[in-house]
Amino acid sequence: MSPLRTLLVLALGAALAACGRPADPGVTTLTTTLTYASPYPPTHPFSKADITWMKHVEQASGGRIRIKPYWSGALLSSDMSMIEIRHGLADIGLITPIYARGGAHMLRAQSGFYGGIRSLQDQVAVYDCLDRRFPAFGNELKGLHVLAAQGGNFPGVLTRNRPVHSLADLKGLRLRAQSDAIDVLRALGADPVNMPMGEVYSALAKGVIDGVVAPADTIKSLHFAEVAHHFTSLRFSRGAYPARAMSDRAWQRLSPAQQRLLAESRRVWEAALAKEVLKAEAAGVAYASGHGVEMIPFPAGEQARLDTLYNRFALDQAQRLSAVGIDGVPVFREAQRLIAAGPIACAPSPSGVTP
Numbered sequence: 001m002s003p004l005r006t007l008l009v010l011a012l013g014a015a016l017a018a019c020g021r022p023a024d025p026g027v028t029t030l031t032t033t034l035t036y037a038s039p040y041p042p043t044h045p046f047s048k049a050d051i052t053w054m055k056h057v058e059q060a061s062g063g064r065i066r067i068k069p070y071w072s073g074a075l076l077s078s079d080m081s082m083i084e085i086r087h088g089l090a091d092i093g094l095i096t097p098i099y100a101r102g103g104a105h106m107l108r109a110q111s112g113f114y115g116g117i118r119s120l121q122d123q124v125a126v127y128d129c130l131d132r133r134f135p136a137f138g139n140e141l142k143g144l145h146v147l148a149a150q151g152g153n154f155p156g157v158l159t160r161n162r163p164v165h166s167l168a169d170l171k172g173l174r175l176r177a178q179s180d181a182i183d184v185l186r187a188l189g190a191d192p193v194n195m196p197m198g199e200v201y202s203a204l205a206k207g208v209i210d211g212v213v214a215p216a217d218t219i220k221s222l223h224f225a226e227v228a229h230h231f232t233s234l235r236f237s238r239g240a241y242p243a244r245a246m247s248d249r250a251w252q253r254l255s256p257a258q259q260r261l262l263a264e265s266r267r268v269w270e271a272a273l274a275k276e277v278l279k280a281e282a283a284g285v286a287y288a289s290g291h292g293v294e295m296i297p298f299p300a301g302e303q304a305r306l307d308t309l310y311n312r313f314a315l316d317q318a319q320r321l322s323a324v325g326i327d328g329v330p331v332f333r334e335a336q337r338l339i340a341a342g343p344i345a346c347a348p349s350p351s352g353v354t355p
Contacts, residue, residue: 033065033067034065035069036090037094038070042071046273050272053148061258061261065258075093076090078196079099081100085247088250091246092246092250093244098178106137106331110239110332111240111241112238112239112313113336114126116336120151122151123238124150124270124274126335129338131149131242133334134331134334136331144247144248149242151240151277152240153215157212157213158231159228159231160207160229162211163294164211167305170188173191174210175190176192176212177194178194178213178236178238180238180317181236184313185213187313205226216285220280220288225287225288231293231294232298234298235298239335318332
């Protein structure tokens, strides 16, 4: 061993001895910087919740974890986000399995199994129960570590020029809709299309679509008041889905203490998302009145017809999952059982042990 190397080893030994005890392998004094990517701008309600979470993580870690955000699609797309995070385009990102073009059949379909759900908190609670009970969820999330699930405000129908006062008024309208509403809309004579929400503004402005199935918050948050003039408060049920995830490779680079911190921050993120989307809905309704958007109530009898159709086609979608080797019917049945039972309480896992 060279004299210089010997001196370095002795110095290191002295430093460790001065500490009085071995270093805890689960704790790091180094700063870890993680990248975060979203297709939304930092002013969007989703992004405001993301920023709340970032601040929490930095504070809870004593500044040892820092998050570097990339907004507005600088790194991440809407329809390929799961693949992009898996492959490390960013360490953490907003994922949208409901828009994925492949590989997320269960995650996309299950968001339509929540007919009768009443709150954002219940959406997430039912999702958590289903995720724990059915392995198909985890199979579609391989390569990802989920950091938050997200529910959402209940969509109505926002149209450019033709107001909707009844289900019959949907006939002939070309509407952007989430996948769980497409069969229902077709049965009612509409022409539904599925596209990422980021493309809807331009499609409305150009007249490519007549309207969008979306919650009232989009009137303001996505500037839809500029390109659409009638909002009908019919209620499409919707479910939660995994919405923020980290690549497994990035997760494995973290210390055990850092992993615990991020896992414990999940409820902070989910609570921030719920708070921001509810606030955004109230802001959207208030904004509509002063910006030329007619707010149209929906008759209770028509809503009951819509709810019946929604669950009928949700069961059809569950059955069609068999074409890709997934048994979706038990997932649909369990979601409906949880919703009907009242306060959400997960059934024991098939092994008899609650995860």
